[in-house]
Amino acid sequence: MEPLLSIRGLKKRYGAHTALDGIDLDLPQAEVFGLLGPNGAGKTSLIRIINRILEADEGHILFQGRPIEAADVRRIGYMPEERGLYQKMEVGEQAVYFARLKGMTEAAAKTALKEWFERFSIESWWKKKVEELSKGMAQKVQFIATVVHRPELIILDEPFSGFDPVNADLVKEEILRLSREGATILFSTHRMESVESLCSRIALIDRSKLVIQGPVGEVRKRYREHVYRLEWSAAAGGPEPHWPEGIEVLERAEIDPRHHRVRLRLPEGLSNSDVLRPVLEVGEPLFFEEVLPSIHEIFVRTVAGQIQPL
Amino acid sequence: MSHIGSIVGREYSTRVRKRSFLILTIVGPILMAAVGILPIYLASLPEPARQVIVLDKPGLLKGQRGNADVELRYLGPPEKFELEEAKKLFLQTEEYALLYIPTGSDSDPDFIAQRVQIYGREDVSLNVKSYLEEQIREAIESEKLRAQGVDPALIAQTKTQVTIHSFNLAEDGKQEQSSVELKMGVSFLSAILMYIFIFLFGAQVMTGVLEEKGSRVVEVLISSVRPFELMMGKILGIGAVGLTQFAIWIVLTAVLYIGFTTLFLGDRLEALRTAQEAGQVLESGGLQNLVDMVESLNLPLLLGGFVFFFLAGYLLYSALFAAVGSAVDNPGDTQQFMMPITIPIVAAFAVSTQVIEHPDGALAFWFSMIPLTSPIVMMTRLVFGVPAWELILSMVLLILGFLGTTWMAGRIYRSGILMYGKKASWADLWKWIRN
Numbered sequence: 254m255e256p257l258l259s260i261r262g263l264k265k266r267y268g269a270h271t272a273l274d275g276i277d278l279d280l281p282q283a284e285v286f287g288l289l290g291p292n293g294a295g296k297t298s299l300i301r302i303i304n305r306i307l308e309a310d311e312g313h314i315l316f317q318g319r320p321i322e323a324a325d326v327r328r329i330g331y332m333p334e335e336r337g338l339y340q341k342m343e344v345g346e347q348a349v350y351f352a353r354l355k356g357m358t359e360a361a362a363k364t365a366l367k368e369w370f371e372r373f374s375i376e377s378w379w380k381k382k383v384e385e386l387s388k389g390m391a392q393k394v395q396f397i398a399t400v401v402h403r404p405e406l407i408i409l410d411e412p413f414s415g416f417d418p419v420n421a422d423l424v425k426e427e428i429l430r431l432s433r434e435g436a437t438i439l440f441s442t443h444r445m446e447s448v449e450s451l452c453s454r455i456a457l458i459d460r461s462k463l464v465i466q467g468p469v470g471e472v473r474k475r476y477r478e479h480v481y482r483l484e485w486s487a488a489a490g491g492p493e494p495h496w497p498e499g500i501e502v503l504e505r506a507e508i509d510p511r512h513h514r515v516r517l518r519l520p521e522g523l524s525n526s527d528v529l530r531p532v533l534e535v536g537e538p539l540f541f542e543e544v545l546p547s548i549h550e551i552f553v554r555t556v557a558g559q560i561q562p563l
Numbered sequence: 564m565s566h567i568g569s570i571v572g573r574e575y576s577t578r579v580r581k582r583s584f585l586i587l588t589i590v591g592p593i594l595m596a597a598v599g600i601l602p603i604y605l606a607s608l609p610e611p612a613r614q615v616i617v618l619d620k621p622g623l624l625k626g627q628r629g630n631a632d633v634e635l636r637y638l639g640p641p642e643k644f645e646l647e648e649a650k651k652l653f654l655q656t657e658e659y660a661l662l663y664i665p666t667g668s669d670s671d672p673d674f675i676a677q678r679v680q681i682y683g684r685e686d687v688s689l690n691v692k693s694y695l696e697e698q699i700r701e702a703i704e705s706e707k708l709r710a711q712g713v714d715p716a717l718i719a720q721t722k723t724q725v726t727i728h729s730f731n732l733a734e735d736g737k738q739e740q741s742s743v744e745l746k747m748g749v750s751f752l753s754a755i756l757m758y759i760f761i762f763l764f765g766a767q768v769m770t771g772v773l774e775e776k777g778s779r780v781v782e783v784l785i786s787s788v789r790p791f792e793l794m795m796g797k798i799l800g801i802g803a804v805g806l807t808q809f810a811i812w813i814v815l816t817a818v819l820y821i822g823f824t825t826l827f828l829g830d831r832l833e834a835l836r837t838a839q840e841a842g843q844v845l846e847s848g849g850l851q852n853l854v855d856m857v858e859s860l861n862l863p864l865l866l867g868g869f870v871f872f873f874l875a876g877y878l879l880y881s882a883l884f885a886a887v888g889s890a891v892d893n894p895g896d897t898q899q900f901m902m903p904i905t906i907p908i909v910a911a912f913a914v915s916t917q918v919i920e921h922p923d924g925a926l927a928f929w930f931s932m933i934p935l936t937s938p939i940v941m942m943t944r945l946v947f948g949v950p951a952w953e954l955i956l957s958m959v960l961l962i963l964g965f966l967g968t969t970w971m972a973g974r975i976y977r978s979g980i981l982m983y984g985k986k987a988s989w990a991d992l993w994k995w996i997r998n
Contacts, residue, residue, distance in 0.1 A: 304786040306981070323789075331786040335983065337779030342577060353569050354787035398783070 255318050257282045257406060257437045258303070263312035265298050272298040274461040276312070280406070280439060285432050287452035287469075288441040289548070291556050295461045296441040297334060300410050303439075304331050316406075327356040330404035334411040334441075336395055338383045345370075345379035348398050355402040362401065369397045373423070389420050396424055400431060407431060409440040413447060425451060445549035455548060459556050473545040479519040480544045481528065486511050487536025494531035499523060516544065566788040567796045574771070574800025579807060588811050613659040613691055618649045620666040621675060623702045633694050635662075650682060660687050662695060672703045731948075746946045747919050749860065753869065753942040754915040760873050761880050761908060761938065764805040768881040769897065771797050772888030772980070781980045790977035794889075795969075798881045802874060809873065813866065860946065868945045871958065876938025879965035880904065882972035889979030890987040900992075911936035915943040922947035931957050934964025971996055 258280040265273040272295045280286050290296045301307040303314060305326055314321045316328075339347055345366065352362035370376045373393050383391060392415065400407055409428070413421045425447065432438050442448065448455060448469075455472060457465040465472055480503065485494075489510040496502065499520035506514045513536075519528065525541070532538050546554075578584055612634040617624065620641050629635040638644045638652070646663055653661040660683040667674035679699060681687050705715040729743070772794075775781040784793055887900040911930060918927040922944045931941040931949075937957050941949070978995035979987065 301981075306782070306785050326787060329786070331783070333779075333782040333786070335779045335782050337783075339577075339774070339780055340778055350569065350573055351783065351787070354566050354784065395783075 254282055256280055257317060258321075258439075259315040259318075260299075260303075261312055261315070263299070263302065263314070264310045265295075265302065265307065266310055271461050273302075273309070276458070276463050278456055278463065278466065280437055281454070282437055283432060283435050284453045285428065285438045285440070285451055287448045287455040287548075288439060288458065289443070289445070289448065289455055289552055290441070290458035291443055294458045296443075296458055297410060299458070300331075300333075300408055300439070300441060303406075303408065304329060327402065328405045330355075330399040330402065330407045332395060332399040332407075332409045332412060334414065338391055338395060338398075340382070340384040342383060343379070344381050344383060344386070344394055347383065348394060348401065351398040352401050355404075357402050365401050365403075366397065369401060373397065388415065389417050392416055392420055393423070396427070400427075400436075403436075405436060407436050407438045409438065411442055411444075412440055413442070413444070421447075445547070445552055448548050457552060457555060464555055465551065469548065472551065473548065476546050476551045477543065478546060479521075481517050481519065481525075482514070482540065482542050482544050483517060483528065483532065483538065484508075484512065484514045484540040485532045485536045485538045487513060492535055494535050496531055497523065497527050500528070512539075567792050567799070570788065570793060570796025571800040571803065574797050575803050578767075578801065578804045584804070584808070588808050589815075591808075592812050592815055613688075614657075615660045615662050615691065615695070616649070616653055616656070616658050617662045617664070618644055618646065619662075619664045621664060623664050623675065623706070624698060625702070627698070630694070633691050646680075653682065659683065660691065664699065672706050676700075676703055745860070749865070750919050750922070750943045750946045751916075753865070753946065754912060754919075754939050757869070757873060757876065757939045757942045758908065758912045760805055760809070761876050764801050764877055765880040765884040765904075767801050767804075768798055769884035769888040770894070771801065772885050772976075773891070773894055773897075776889065776980055776983075777893065785980070790980060791973045794882075794885050794973060794976045798878065798885060801881065802877050805873065805877060806870065809869070865945060868954075869942060872938040872942050872961070875958070875961045875965055879934060879938075879961065879968050880908070882965065882969040886972035886975040886979065886992075889976040890982075890992060892983060892986070896986060907933075907935035908939070911939035915940050918943045922949075928953070932960055934961045937961050937964075974998070 256279040258278075260276055260278040263273050263276040264271075276295075276299060288296050288299070298307065302309050303321075305321070305323065316322075316325050342350075345363075348366050349359060349362045352366065353359060357365070367376070370379065375390070375393060378386065378390065378394070383394070386394070396412075399409070407428075412424060412428075416424060428438055428440070428451065440451075452469055454468050455465070456463055467475070496517070500523065501518040501520075502515055503518055504514075504516035508514055517528065529538055529541065610632070612629070612632055614634050614636060615629070616638060617635050618638045618641060619626075622641065624635065626637060627635065636658070638649055644652075646665075649661060649663065660681055663680045663682070664675065665678050665680075667678075676699070679695075681692065681695065708715050708718060775784065775793075781793075788796075883904050887897055887904065890900060891897055914926060914930045914936065918924070918930070918940055921927060927940065927944055930936045931944055931953070937960065941954070941957050945954075974996045975992050978998065979992075
């Protein structure tokens with residue numbers, strides 16, 4: 254299927270500083286795409302260019318296969334990192350205003366908003382002024398205002414920053430639901446906690462360059478270090494398995510006298526059987542799994558320059 | 564530009580529905596009228612006459628009793644009292660003041676005139692003092708005339724009051740009663756009103772931009788609309804609020820004026836009109852004069868001029884205000900950029916006080932051409948009559964002026980609104996304009 258958004262050769266400079274240096278990126282339809290990177294890496298610049306807030310110096314963006322144009326911003330819902338609401342305005346009126354700026358009619362906006370307010374059980378807030386809401390409440394309104402016009406592309410810049418855990422979970426669920434219903438979601442963060450549970454694909458930007466891109470599982474496999482976790486049971490006080498040459502024992506633990514655990518790194522050319530054989534000699538294997546690096550680890554190590562991007 | 568309507572609508576409706584708008588709109592003119600009328604009203608309130616004890620040694624005042632404000636009571640016979648006694652007596656009474664007119668050794672009136680004294684427990688009011696000075700002057704002058712063998716009554720008869728009625732003569736020979744005093748008043752009022760309006764609503768634009776930036780609404784907005792639309796929507800919306808306010812004031816004033824004149828002057832005005840139509844010249848009172856003068860003003864030109872110069876001047880300045888609002892993070896930082904905006908407005912206002920005296924002078928001409936000052940200065944001149952070509956030139960220049968500032972402000976604005984945490988410098992602004 255054609256990607257919803259294709260970014261090719263995007264460059265952006267601010268004076269002497271290069272914010273984006275030749276970014277190529279594809280956002281497949283209906284996926285949750287995590288845009289990762291440390292602060293200042295260029296995520297917000299990229300997002301602002303997609304939203305046509307900034308202009309790129311070079312490169313182009315295709316929306317459903319054709320160059321993105323002004324009218325397309327109506328098909329995008331954007332929740333910026335720097336976000337807020339008019340404090341003195343009523344919640345309902347304000348949400349209608351935002352929806353109208355996205356091209357909805359007043360009637361359609363009201364109907365859609367009432368639905369969302371019901372879903373979040375906040376119908377009673379309609380006539381309240383924003384300044385009367387707590388921060389968490391305002392965040393819900395903000396999220397609704399971002400998605401009420403049923404955008405095909407939803408861009409969330411650091412969506413969970415400032416959200417309390419309860420609202421963060423609520424929004425997470427809604428993001429997944431919108432994605433199941435066909436929306437493509439691009440969300441940027443420099444915090445990794447939510448990435449693996451939410452994203453199907455990621456891209457990592459570091460120092461204005463795209464360094465990693467791909468489906469989450471694939472990226473983790475790409476950075477595999479051949480580390481395995483192995484647990485077995487054996488008679489108390491029995492002998493240690495005799496590991497073959499080249500295996501590195503990273504961790505050895507005794508959960509109880511009959512239950513043992515190791516973390517091992519396998520050298521090239523060694524098979525799983527080579528690992529299991531010594532265990533079978535001393536006891537019974539209970540658990541054997543390859544430990545793939547988490548996105549968090551990949552992120553930290555890439556940004557710190559420990560591993561070369563592939 | 565499809566969103567500008569929604570933006571204007573929001574800016575307008577959120578402001579017009581505010582209680583402060585209603586209060587300012589209704590109370591504003593009442594307050595302004597009160598400031599003008601209250602002192603006059605208070606001054607006209609009757610006050611009990613002040614009692615002044617007079618020790619009139621030479622009998623200069625001939626026992627006259629004073630007027631409604633000052634009541635004179637004489638110590639007599641005067642030759643039996645000395646000043647020190649009179650002072651003691653005065654302190655025992657509740658009277659307001661003690662006036663002492665001494666005699667000279669040779670009854671020289673000028674000698675007396677220089678030695679009159681007044682005593683009071685507190686400062687004696689200026690009104691009382693000048694009234695007494697006037698009475699004594701008249702008395703002394705009469706004495707002098709009599710000494711020269713002239714009857715003061717004869718002099719009184721020859722006194723004449725002159726009033727010059729001024730008219731403006733048009734090319735076609737039509738004449739209109741003119742009223743420089745009223746025109747100066749209207750001119751000054753126009754200048755003040757324009758000054759207040761531009762500042763008031765221009766500053767609202769700046770506050771609005773700051774609010775959007777401060778509350779972080781702005782990035783949400785510019786993902787839907789272009790920054791220029793957002794800025795213009797705000798400017799136009801707030802401008803519409805200003806016009807609404809102005810329209811309400813005009814209607815209120817007209818209603819009050821018509822109500823007042825028909826209620827209090829209706830019959831007399833009618834009589835005056837009939838008399839004028841019959842070619843008679845009637846001695847008319849002050850209020851009727853005022854009504855005549857008001858009707859001699861070219862109100863459509865003045866109102867039309869005000870609307871145009873307010874709109875254009877407001878557009879010019881509010882764009883600058885918007886640019887300043889976009890370039891800073893909080894209201895405290897606006898100072899450095901406000902100066903160049905404030906100076907021309909204040910200068911225009913200062914110049915307009917001179918322009919009232921010389922509405923056709925070189926100062927008036929140039930300042931009513933420069934777009935930054937023309938809204939205020941041209942409004943000051945308008946009531947006195949301005950050649951059509953000057954008016955048109957001034958309007959065209961002003962339109963060019965606001966197109967220029969709007970273009971410039973738009974460029975500053977679109978960069979400024981996304982800048983957080985960094986205080987912009989003049990160099991930054993210049994960079995944003997060129998970019």
